[in-house]
Amino acid sequence: MMQAYFDELAAFLGTCLRGTEQYKCWLAAEESDFVRFNRSAIRQPGHVRQIHLSLSLIDGLRHAKATITLAGDMYADRTQLADAVSRLREQLRDLPEDPHLLYATDVHSTQHIIASRLPKSSAIVDEVLAAAQGHDLVGILAAGPVFRGFANSFGQRNWHETASFNLDWSLYHARDKAVKTTYAGFDWDSAAFAARFANAVEQLKILQREPVSIHPGEYRAYLTPTALGEIVGMLNWDGVSEKALRTRQSPLRRMRDEGVRLSDAVSLAEDTAGGLAPAFQEDGFIKPPSVPLIEQGRLVGSLVSPRTAKEYGIATNGAGAGEGMSSTTLAGGTLPMSDVLAELDTGIFVSNLWYLNFSDRANGRLTGMTRFATFWVEGGRIKAPLNVMRFDDSLFQLLGERLLGLTREREMLIDTDTYGARSTASVLLPGALVGDMEFVR
Incomplete structure (x- = not known):
């Protein structure tokens, strides 16, 4: 044992x-x-x-x-x-x-x-x-x-x-066109797996249509929980770190220094009680069940490691040395997932984002690529797969004034990283409907 x-x-x-x-x-x-x-x-x-x-x-x-x-x-x-x-x-x-x-x-x-x-x-x-x-x-x-x-x-x-x-x-079609899916948990449910696989097969059929390209510009977009997870995951690049906030290296520094807010719909927390990661860290400090970080668009907390606590004379809240989230949760909204295409109407259905990085860290600006099953939607119906596009936009826009709604349903995603060891990190996220998302060449 x-x-x-x-x-x-x-x-x-x-x-x-x-x-x-x-x-x-x-x-x-x-x-x-x-x-x-x-x-x-x-x-x-x-x-x-x-x-x-x-x-x-x-x-x-x-x-x-x-x-x-x-x-x-x-x-x-x-x-x-x-x-x-x-x-x-x-x-x-x-x-x-x-x-x-x-x-x-x-x-x-x-x-x-x-x-x-x-x-x-x-x-x-x-x-x-x-x-x-x-x-x-x-x-x-x-x-x-x-x-x-x-x-x-x-x-x-x-x-x-x-x-x-x-x-x-992933179910592969040709070139850069594939449908990527994950299924994870503590209990294997054959019916749940079959449903996920069937949905992937339906998307694979759409990928067989002639792909379309669009001009750079701002487009209405829907981000699946997986795609939104890539964006929220960038907050682990010193976003909610107390040390980074105090040294003004955090991409969210303007929220503390200037009072900048996100949408009222955004409430983010480190939810150890609901995640997969252990409730203790490498220095022996116990993590609280939940640490609120953003509430109704306002930055209300941060992750404080023992070293940061000692340096600044404040209390630690059980964060690890990197002061990143390991059990991330973003509150759901009111948009039923079944109504996503109708509410999107005309725009881009983004299944996955890839190769994200900061293009302007000080102002919370991100860049990255669409990948796998990303579709062009017209009149609430998927018309064709979309050729790969790069986006370059601000967290303060995507999760701020341009955020039209979050889905009522949320999805638990377990980190697939196995480099060196299997990860225990997880995220619980809704999907997001965005009024305008900026795509570039």
Whole structure:
């Protein structure tokens, strides 16, 4: 059992300390099945079991950190752990004191375990392959338990364990035309998967029509939750960071410094209670169930890491070192998703956005590309696929005066990132109808 192993590991680390030394550690582990698909066939199946431990040794205001890969067996790992502590001890001698060091010393132990309710990955794969017959499907399935743990020499123990799946796939037509879809969660629902796949097939049929191009300019647009998620995700580039707001590097700095507002419909929060990420962070601080960031268009909060808290003499709210959201939620609106095309009338249905970046960070201006199934709509009906376009527009416009409405229904999207390890980040978002979105060459 991974939790029992972690408890034993934490206890052993306590025996390695000398004098006034303290330690804190963060465990990130997983037991994941990965299956990669291409041309509707299995191309790369595999299983990954990995355990990474980030260990910090602290003595007064001096601290040193190392990340090590473990076997998961204390008999095999003891020597490596003891050696890591010894190496960190040697480093401490040459390190200066850190005036902004802050870590939890009050003990708040927690446990959150969601037992696996998933079928065997082979059963999921069989359903995917059966549905994909006659289509060109490319994608990846990641499934299995993910573990996070925190421990320190004060006796605090925090454990987070969930078992989930994430299926990210595209139905390919030709050239740059494809329909991209994701399905993720704790429970595999065959009917829900079939419905998503059927919707993707319907969009694939539309992609077979002759694509159209439009002139640069401002167009009425509908952003699906996936597309809106790309825009909201850019706020993790220092947007809601307290440090970035104070140093005026945040793209939302005008909201604090000048009182600029977004639409009254926009209410954004870090919703740890409703997300997938653990309710504790790498310094041992517990995250509150929710941190309001924007309420009815007004910037009302930020994410404060322990270092920022120490530097500015304020309280931390459990943010990680990067002060980014890991359990993002945007409140829904009043627009039924079934009425989206009718309300859009004539304009662009944007399924996905890609390659986003800031074109003017100081003024919250973004640029990026449309991709996959983006359609031209006339009179509330999809007419044709749209050739790739670049947009360049301001957050203060898209989510401000040009925002016509948010959908009543919201979609939970789990981060598909598996680079190095499976992500636990998630977003819960509606779709957005925008009066004018600026597209350029």
